Amino acid sequence: MSSDNVLHDLFLDEESKQRLSIFVAFCLVLAVYHATVYWVVMDEDIAAKDTMAMYSVSFETNTYTDQETRTIDDGDREVLSFEVPTSMFDDHDGFGMLMVTINYQETSGQVADGCDTVAADLKPNNVKADWQDERNVLSGLSTDCSTISLALTVFPDYIGNQTQVAGMSAEHWTSQWTDDSHGRGMFELQIEVDASQPAGSVLPTVSDDDEEVTVSWEAVFFDVVVEEIEA
């Protein structure tokens, strides 16, 4: 049988014509089906976006503070530590951020004795916190008795501002902001004093060999408040 005969047979044979018609009809039905599914699904998607719930996420804060004053010798470096009691973790949803301020004056009592140099470093350690957050200020230096202020984001992405989020559920957003593992443990602050000597002092009894430094710790805890925003 030649190829001409095959085509001839396919188009002219009654049975083949019937098969071809069925096949064409099937293709048409399939095309219509796909178009219908596509548009129905798209429509549902668009409708879902229009009706997606919006939530407001805000934070009520509670701060735990502690203070320590220590006299550090000239040239010495000391480590002060700080730990938040367990009850704070039990009572609140999360530990948002840690702020540390370091204050000092010249306490030698000597005439014409200027401010010493004080350096402070909050040392990253194994306490779980957002140590890499670019907003962190982990080190500071003062030469003029001004306050050194340090800050560490403890709960990742915590800013404390009210935000709006779309979709999911209130429970989802509450659980996103509930985790008591961040900030558990001992924070370590390294402080170094470099004492400046009274101007024009020649007597060995007139010297400045230390400084009294006061460190204030402020641990900001939060409770998250999630509310659906009515459209």
Ligand SMILES: [Ca+2]
């Ligand atoms: Ca001094």
Ligand SMILES: [Ca+2]
């Ligand atoms: Ca001093």
